[in-house]
């Protein structure tokens with residue numbers, strides 16, 4: 001017998017060689033129907049794979065990331081089977097699961113497939129799924145695997161097999177289709193109840209432009225039809241919230257081919273929004289003892305050679321800038337940290353000076369391939385809400401807690417209610433590849449775990465995901481329509497203090513290295529604005545909206561009164577303008593509504609006479625007529641409420 005431990009800590013005994021699906025069946029038939037794949041001692045297992053020793057077993061369902069991944073990856077096999085049935089002789093590259101579904105790269109020879117054909121493939125997939133084909137695993141020798149694909153004439157699989165080690169190769173078959181794959185997969189295809197093939201794109205074999213361009217077919221699948229319906233609705237909603245579209249409509253930012261790809265231009269309204277966000281964070285940081293610093297956009301190449309960034313970014317990034325001076329070279333800065341290290345070094349530091357917290361909205365430049373650029377989320381120049389904390393080892397945990405406080409305050413103020421954190425730690429089996437002493441690492445990892453726990457964060461811990469220079473904590477938020485975005489990062493660093501030989505004098509008069517924490521709660525201003533727009537659909541909180549109030553005079557006769565009210569509001573720090581365009585009042589209301597104007601004030605005969613305004617809130621709610629003073633307090637109260645959540 002073997003002992004099986006479950007996530008709740010309970011233990012049950014089973015025969016050696018029991019499978020996860022049998023365990024699920026033993027626990028409850030309902031669970032057995034829902035479970036997709038299992039985690040056995042941390043490793044993802046086919047449900048039918050025998051468990052040979054004592055193990056911790058987690059049964060994963062659709063709502064678990066690994067469950068979904070297995071479901072989608074299995075669906076890519078199903079799609080491949082359908083494609084092979086419809087296009088005999090088709091060759092296959094790779095077919096992984098991705099964040100939002102799956103794809104398969106295929107070579108159709110001289111045939112082509114268009115979006116119109118996808119329906120046929122979907123139907124075939126569902127037809128095959130219905131026949132409940134089992135995913136059957138078979139271990140094969142390298143020679144046998146190679147022979148199989150040579151006979152089939154699939155050079156892509158042959159290339160993949162060449163790089164595999166004999167004795168580790170497995171085939172999986174579903175119905176008439178067999179694939180080279182490591183697994184795991186679902187038990188059978190009947191779990192796949194709904195399929196949508198979403199798009200077709202070209203993709204070079206192995207991402208190398210010297211190779212043949214294959215056809216990449218993307219899809220997504222679900223265990224219930226109603227989940228697909230929900231997904232399709234979400235896609236529609238996501239289109240409406242696309243920050244690139246909102247950026248144009250709300251006149252926030254633009255791109256110019258002449259200025260260059262991936263280099264956003266902030267329009268006045270966008271710049272106002274950004275300024276407000278910056279001021280908001282600055283005031284929070286001031287409360288937490290951050291000190292402002294400013295550094296230039298370029299630095300000598302040597303600086304980045306010292307920091308190691310040249311080795312990391314040099315080859316694949318912007319070329320150095322040369323001057324008339326022989327041998328003088330500068331780089332656009334890819335990171336602010338080296339500059340901040342030099343600021344640390346401007347004078348001797350004592351243990352009493354720490355922690356030091358240098359903050360800068362620093363613009364950095366990184367080359368991204370043009371195909372990778374996307375609105376504000378992938379750009380070539382962006383401004384980080386950066387800060388570097390220089391701390392003593394005994395201060396690490398407290399500083400970490402404070403940074404988490406700042407991040408959570410921001411999330412709360414901006415209505416990101418759903419978030420999780422990922423803690424990335426060392427690979428326990430390969431401690432060689434990390435810089436810094438074992439003792440320091442242990443301290444830092446413990447500090448992060450404890451800080452996260454004290455702050456009540458919902459966390460996942462990933463071993464082996466830490467950078468070579470330190471552990472980190474990343475925040476993921478879920479937006480209003482359920483999409484996940486990675487935002488703020490808090491990163492511990494032992495490397496740069498070493499490389500820059502940073503020191504402080506301890507109480508014992510000896511020299512010590514400070515530990516550095518890099519942190520950026522927004523990530524970058526560009527990315528954060530993009531996420532904020534997609535989260536809110538452009539309906540920004542009142543305090544943040546570039547324009548808060550627009551006044552609409554009913555006719556020309558009321559322009560003067562409108563301007564008087566406008567001045568009064570602006571004097572009360574409410575950002576207001578008059579829309580006196582020669583358009584009907586109805587049209588102006590509609591257009592300002594599209595611009596997501598938080599408040600529209602309509603002023604006509606009646607309002608002018610009584611010294612009032614008629615108030616319309618964004619979304620159409622009519623608050624009726626009120627005095628200007630009442631409106632001012634209404635706005636002030638609302639802003640105060642939005643900002644005072646702590």
Ligand SMILES: [Zn+2]
Nearest residue numbers: 073181182183
């Ligand atoms: Zn597979």
Ligand SMILES: [Zn+2]
Nearest residue numbers: 335336337518
């Ligand atoms: Zn940094």
